[in-house]
Amino acid sequence: MSRFNTIKQRLRAGLRAFAGINELVAVTPSPLPPPPPSPPPAVLPTHSRILDYYLTTAPDPQQTLDLFKDEWSSQLPEPYNHLRAGTVGLFNDVRITWAFTQFGDLHGMSALELGSLDGGHAYMLEQAGAAEVIAIEANSRAFLRCLIVKELLKLQRVQFLCGDFVAYLRTAPRRFDLIIASGVLYHMRNPAELIALLAQTSDRIYVWTHYYDEAIIKASPVLAPKFPSSTPTEYGGFAHQLYRQEYQVALALSTFCGGTAEHSAWMSRADLFACVRYFGFTAIEVAFEVPEHPNGPCLAFVATR
Numbered sequence: 001m002s003r004f005n006t007i008k009q010r011l012r013a014g015l016r017a018f019a020g021i022n023e024l025v026a027v028t029p030s031p032l033p034p035p036p037p038s039p040p041p042a043v044l045p046t047h048s049r050i051l052d053y054y055l056t057t058a059p060d061p062q063q064t065l066d067l068f069k070d071e072w073s074s075q076l077p078e079p080y081n082h083l084r085a086g087t088v089g090l091f092n093d094v095r096i097t098w099a100f101t102q103f104g105d106l107h108g109m110s111a112l113e114l115g116s117l118d119g120g121h122a123y124m125l126e127q128a129g130a131a132e133v134i135a136i137e138a139n140s141r142a143f144l145r146c147l148i149v150k151e152l153l154k155l156q157r158v159q160f161l162c163g164d165f166v167a168y169l170r171t172a173p174r175r176f177d178l179i180i181a182s183g184v185l186y187h188m189r190n191p192a193e194l195i196a197l198l199a200q201t202s203d204r205i206y207v208w209t210h211y212y213d214e215a216i217i218k219a220s221p222v223l224a225p226k227f228p229s230s231t232p233t234e235y236g237g238f239a240h241q242l243y244r245q246e247y248q249v250a251l252a253l254s255t256f257c258g259g260t261a262e263h264s265a266w267m268s269r270a271d272l273f274a275c276v277r278y279f280g281f282t283a284i285e286v287a288f289e290v291p292e293h294p295n296g297p298c299l300a301f302v303a304t305r
Contacts, residue, residue, distance in 0.1 A: 068141065072085040073117055073257065096124050108129075110134075111125045111130045112136075115136070130157065142257065193236075195275050207300065210297060227266075242267065243265060288300040
C-alpha cells in the first residue's frame with residue numbers, strides 16, 4: 001500500500017509540474033519578429049561623388065545663381081543686374097506696374113501670386129508696399145530659384161510656397177486683397193475653374209494670358225500643330241469651348257515653365273471675358289494685347305468688383 005501511495009504522490013507532482021509549464025507557456029509572449037533589414041545607403045551615380053556638391057570658394061552671388069545655370073528666365077534687378085541669370089525683365093515688368101496703377105496704393109494689402117517662376121513679380125509686390133505676399137510655385141526647381149532670390153534681395157514680406165496653386169485655392173484658405181496670375185491661365189486644363197477660384201478668393205485680380213483665335217492660330221505653321229482638337233464643356237454652369245494645346249518638344253527644355261501636364265486648354269477671347277463676368281467681376285480693364293504674339297494671341301487685364 002505504501003508503494004502505491006508513493007506512486008500516486010509522484011503522479012500528482014508530475015501533473016502539477018505539467019500544469020505549471022502550460023501556464024508559463026500561456027503567459028509568456030511570443031518573441032518579436034526580427035526587424036526588417038535596413039535599406040542600403042543611398043548611392044550616388046557612378047559619374048558623381050558627394051564631394052562634387054561642395055564649394056571651395058568664398059560665398060558669391062554668381063556661384064549661387066549658377067546652381068541653376070541656364071535655367072533662369074529673368075534678369076535680376078539692381079544691384080545684381082550685371083550677374084548672369086536670365087534675360088527677361090520680370091523684376092521690372094511694365095505689365096505689373098500697370099496693374100498696380102489699376103489697383104491703387106498697395107500699402108497694407110495682402111497679395112497672392114500664382115506661378116512665381118524666378119520671384120520677379122513677388123519682388124515687385126513687396127517693392128510696391130504690399131504688407132504680405134504669398135507666392136506659390138509648382139515647379140520645384142523654380143521654387144528653389146525663388147528662395148535664392150529671396151536671400152539675395154533680402155525679401156522680408158514674401159513667403160514662397162512649393163505646390164499646386166489650384167489645389168491650394170480649392171481649400172479656400174483665406175481671402176486676399178489682390179491676386180497676380182501672370183502667365184498661368186493658359187497652362188490650365190480647366191481655366192474656368194481657376195477663374196472661379198480667383199473670384200472666390202479676391203475682388204481684385206490681374207491676369208496675363210494667351211487666348212485662342214482660330215483665324216490667327218490656324219494660319220500659323222508653328223502654332224497650328226499644337227492645337228489638335230477642341231471640346232465643348234461647362235464648369236459651374238458656364239458653357240464654353242476649350243482648345244487643347246500640346247507642349248510638344250517644349251517639355252524637353254530645361255527652361256520649360258508650363259503647366260503640370262503634357263497639355264493645357266485655351267479659351268477664346270470671348271469666352272475668357274464672359275467667364276470672368278459670369279463668376280462675378282463687374283469691371284474689366286484690358287491692356288498689352290498682342291494678337292500676333294509668336295506664341296499665340298495674348299493680353300493682360302485687371303478685373304474688379
